[in-house]
Amino acid sequence: MARNKVGSHTFRPEIPVYIGNWASVAGKKEAEGPLGHGFDIRSMDTRFGEKTWEQAEKRMQQLALDRLLEKAQLKPRELDLVFSGDLLNQCIGSSFSLRNTGIPHLGLYGACSTMAQSLLLAAMAVGGGYADRVVAMTSSHFAGSERQYRFPLGYGGQRTPTAQWTVTGSGAALVTSQPGNISIESATIGTVTDLGITDAANMGAAMAPAAFQTIRTHLEDTHTTPNDYDLIVTGDLGTIGVEALMQLCREAGISIGGKLTDCGNLIFDPIAQDVHAGGSGCGCSAVVLCSELLGKLHSGKLKKLLFCGTGALLSPTSTQQSLPIPGICHAVCITSGR
């Protein structure tokens, strides 16, 4: 078996890998939510000074990367690589944000699991000695997502109670070989799991089986139980998906109860902000990780976190063709040295 592989689907970086810095950019609604105070950049202009929603998303990634570089005191050419992706068709948020920066780029598509996927690959690249400074980055935009996946906003469509609200935001994290107090200890790569959910307005339910699969695999591969973690954070199952995941865990005899939380449930106030089943979008778990969660790991309030990015791998075309919604979940175990 490969020397840095652990169990069936998990790996540990060959050399220690650290998360050195992070940055988050968020829109108005996100800034008004319970985590609003923690975001680095908060904009009241949801177009971020650009003409279109898609260009606003590109701009958010540029802002997140610029702020990250500023915090890390690095120049763009000092980065070895950026792993990034987003929800826009052909991931134009990511590719346009890196145009002519001269930074090597590998584009990803993992729907809302992209933050975990990019972190995992960054850990592989740095841990394998291929790179010293790699950025993991992603974004999403409520208005761009609505018109691409559902209806144009002007149409005023009613949202169903199971619908989640796509977060307007971008998060970026610097994964590096330079020692710091936050490490990536291991990561579990997910499999495409599909139990036949076809309701595109209930993505939490579609993703829950993938989250369950990956969390169970991670616990088995690393010989741990939920008690070994301070927090197991999914992103983003929302209220419905979390309930489904809890049920799957109960049935499998995994007591995850007191440990589980979800980025989609953390980012908005369920009473004051009407988002139905919670937040979603690549940007949701990205901004929650790159503010609240990494902040608490940095201060030592969290010692060991399992960050589980969940993605619904549907497209409007697959939905129109009555196909079910495959889900995926990648898990990254992040620990604090404090």
Add this chain to the structure above:
Amino acid sequence: MARNKVGSHTFRPEIPVYIGNWASVAGKKEAEGPLGHGFDIRSMDTRFGEKTWEQAEKRMQQLALDRLLEKAQLKPRELDLVFSGDLLNQCIGSSFSLRNTGIPHLGLYGACSTMAQSLLLAAMAVGGGYADRVVAMTSSHFAGSERQYRFPLGYGGQRTPTAQWTVTGSGAALVTSQPGNISIESATIGTVTDLGITDAANMGAAMAPAAFQTIRTHLEDTHTTPNDYDLIVTGDLGTIGVEALMQLCREAGISIGGKLTDCGNLIFDPIAQDVHAGGSGCGCSAVVLCSELLGKLHSGKLKKLLFCGTGALLSPTSTQQSLPIPGICHAVCITSGR
């Protein structure tokens, strides 16, 4: 500097990495082309038994993966990981093909550079000791691409002389730590390069600057010249893009002339098959690599190949918004031990 990094944007796998097996699936037009005899599976049914073009694309990936596993005498659960992506919105060709297979999956978006990108990441994963058997896979479908990026086929739109023809096909390669006679020696990660081309029907011109950038970087990083390679293969610049790349090389004093060829120019007969500026699509460089090129490396007819996947990172939305077309190119150096 990271111990397996070479020069600015290039890396060498930590331990030797091999390409053990490969498989290709192609449609009718591709089967009738000059490389037709070399494809493992040739279908006269462009729907591959499915109801839609998108599901046909999924089916091609399944067929490519099945044939690859058959050749390698492996079961799905013996694979550590599949890196794959395609051109369909939200990459549904890739995610649907791996539904419920239990194989760990990381989704990519690199447009037509995806075959090179997936090979490069597979080399990183195997070389870093994270995995022993990784599949790099991609696909494209002419009819699905036409209706997504341009016009529905039934509309009968005229193609411009600079247009390229999206290949219907899928290619898959097994990257492994098990010694064989084809090795991945090094790889260069591309940067998003944009010189302002806005004509979405001239993607060769849009991608040529990225190809030039990456080839030049690879030669500098590895201290080689085009003469050190038997072949430098881009995929897919087509006739217009190759001319532009030749001109950029001439201006930079790089004599690439006798060494350069392009998957988009190899796959169709320019006279007998009317494809204007050549083939394109993720599937183009994938099927050419996973038949003709790896075949010639296996037999020793080629000793050293620089495989340069080129992608145009546009979307219909970015084109409608009058934005230019960013390009990217990743290069993988593949050598034969024969």
